[in-house]
Amino acid sequence: DGGITQSPKYLFRKEGQNVTLSCEQNLNHDAMYWYRQDPGQGLRLIYYSQIVNDFQKGDIAEGYSVSREKKESFPLTVTSAQKNPTAFYLCASSLGADSPLHFGNGTRLTVT
Amino acid sequence: GIQVEQSPPDLILQEGANSTLRCNFSDSVNNLQWFHQNPWGQLINLFYIPSGTKQNGRLSATTVATERYSLLYISSSQTTDSGVYFCAVKDTGRRALTFGSGTRLQVQP
Numbered sequence: 001d002g003g004i005t006q007s008p009k010y011l012f013r014k015e016g017q018n019v020t021l022s023c024e025q026n027l028n029h030d031a032m033y034w035y036r037q038d039p040g041q042g043l044r045l046i047y048y049s050q051i052v053n054d055f056q057k058g059d060i061a062e063g064y065s066v067s068r069e070k071k072e073s074f075p076l077t078v079t080s081a082q083k084n085p086t087a088f089y090l091c092a093s094s095l096g097a098d099s100p101l102h103f104g105n106g107t108r109l110t111v112t
Numbered sequence: 113g114i115q116v117e118q119s120p121p122d123l124i125l126q127e128g129a130n131s132t133l134r135c136n137f138s139d140s141v142n143n144l145q146w147f148h149q150n151p152w153g154q155l156i157n158l159f160y161i162p163s164g165t166k167q168n169g170r171l172s173a174t175t176v177a178t179e180r181y182s183l184l185y186i187s188s189s190q191t192t193d194s195g196v197y198f199c200a201v202k203d204t205g206r207r208a209l210t211f212g213s214g215t216r217l218q219v220q221p
Contacts, residue, residue: 031207033208035211041213041214042198042211042212042213042214043198043200043211044211045208045209045210048207048208050207056207058208059113088153090155092155097143097202097207097208098142098143098162098202099160100145100157100160101145101147101157101200101209102157103147103154103155103156103157105153105154106153106154108153
């Protein structure tokens, strides 16, 4: 079955540590996205990539980094510079910028 | 950037009731989508509807792009309809969707 796989589902880290969230898709989509969701709120865009080896900052990119070395993969690193990293992180993909968006099941990150 | 407002923020229904959720946006859009987030956090794409009307079972959506709003209709609601409904839009100046803050729906048996 085609879809978007995010791992792990839950992640716990100590403050000051970098952590990488995995996102893999087998939908053959060109565009991939990372969104952050805080409790009771909407989604905010962290980074997006329209094509391999290219990515752009979203609205809240500070403290995060990404890479897009393969079409199928778009990992997100939460660095120690991110002031409030505890959140629900959602990866998404679409055929193009104006195509329906499909989401993975998310990773809940807790930093203490 | 573009502003997206959803109303009402919260809605409680009895099973079998109908409801209308609204999404207002502040600028012209070329992409509008509705999503349902279930209580476990999964987001499902309901409609891709930059203009016009679409129906899928008990759900339908209408976007009037010239007046900058979209409506999501839920008929004969079921408890499984509970969750948060998000509207997301994209204008021509951006390459990604901007989400509203959602409408939290609770359907009681």
